[in-house]
Amino acid sequence: xxxxxxxxxxxxxxxxxxxxxxxxxxxxxxxxxxxxxxxxxxxxxxxxxxxxxxxxxxxxxxxxxxxxxxxxxxxxxxxxxxxxxxxxxxxxxxxxxxxxxxxxxxxxxxxxxxxxxxxxxxxxxxxxxxxxxxxxxxxxxxxxxx
Amino acid sequence: xxxxxxxxxxxxxxxxxxxxxxxxxxxxxxxxxxxxxxxxxxxxxxxxxxxxxxxxxxxxxxxxxxxxxxxxxxxxxxxxxxxxxxxxxxxxxxxxxxxxxxxxxxxxxxxxxxxxxxxxxxxxxxxxxxxxxxxxxxxxxxxxxx
Numbered sequence: 001x002x003x004x005x006x007x008x009x010x011x012x013x014x015x016x017x018x019x020x021x022x023x024x025x026x027x028x029x030x031x032x033x034x035x036x037x038x039x040x041x042x043x044x045x046x047x048x049x050x051x052x053x054x055x056x057x058x059x060x061x062x063x064x065x066x067x068x069x070x071x072x073x074x075x076x077x078x079x080x081x082x083x084x085x086x087x088x089x090x091x092x093x094x095x096x097x098x099x100x101x102x103x104x105x106x107x108x109x110x111x112x113x114x115x116x117x118x119x120x121x122x123x124x125x126x127x128x129x130x131x132x133x134x135x136x137x138x139x140x141x142x143x144x145x146x
Numbered sequence: 147x148x149x150x151x152x153x154x155x156x157x158x159x160x161x162x163x164x165x166x167x168x169x170x171x172x173x174x175x176x177x178x179x180x181x182x183x184x185x186x187x188x189x190x191x192x193x194x195x196x197x198x199x200x201x202x203x204x205x206x207x208x209x210x211x212x213x214x215x216x217x218x219x220x221x222x223x224x225x226x227x228x229x230x231x232x233x234x235x236x237x238x239x240x241x242x243x244x245x246x247x248x249x250x251x252x253x254x255x256x257x258x259x260x261x262x263x264x265x266x267x268x269x270x271x272x273x274x275x276x277x278x279x280x281x282x283x284x285x286x287x288x289x290x291x292x
Contacts, residue, residue: 122268
């Protein structure tokens with residue numbers, strides 16, 4: 001249980017905010033970056049991390065987030081190109097050891113893998129879950145997996 | 147292996163098209179409904195199902211899709227309200243036995259459950275996968291799960 005990691009999350013949408021809240025709750029140091037300040041409203045009242053308001057594709061913003069200290073980096077924005085770019089910067093320029101990105105287009109997962117970026121594709125995951133549910137005739141309730 | 151089901155999919159975006167393609171490939175009878183005809187371009191060349199161009203919140207469109215014959219119904223659009231509405235119609239008015247919906251706002255999952263709609267929340271799933279990846283220090287590659 002290494003719950004004292006320094007983790008930078010780009011994008012404070014539904015996935016980013018949920019992730020940041022949970023990571024903070026588990027005792028990690030979390031920095032969330034978003035260019036839309038209003039998204040920070042989705043952080044819970046007990047969120048103990050930092051908010052950086054700015055465009056994560058700009059080096060100055062990533063430096064403000066102290067990216068070189070980070071153990072892990074997660075790009076969760078809605079734009080695959082932004083996620084790929086910031087993930088590459090985190091990996092190559094700031095030597096973050098564990099870099100992950102959300103990728104919407106399943107066809108892009110191969111490219112990401114070749115560039116050393118680990119990916120999660122909610123599209124493929126959702127389609128796969130519906131397929132299994134249909135095959136089983138009844139849904140595996142998500143609550144039972146949690 | 148019941149691969150001769152009649153399945154209606156609402157929304158032909160990334161999740162809907164991936165799902166429809168795979169269900170068709172497995173031998174099911176599939177109908178995809180979308181109000182944007184261009185989305186049908188994402189169906190693969192071997193997709194053997196039907197395309198219904200129209201607004202799935204309208205009864206005439208659901209009748210055209212022969213919803214009363216359906217074994218399963220999946221609402222995959224980007225709008226939670228649309229998904230909830232068409233899922234309710236499928237359940238209550240067309241007696242479809244197995245009704246599923248994609249829901250973006252995790253807070254809504256409880257409401258859906260109370261209305262008898264089974265849900266998949268890609269947001270929660272993605273956040274959960276990132277959390278596990280960070281906890282493990284390395285990503286479980288999605289390819290290995292497939």
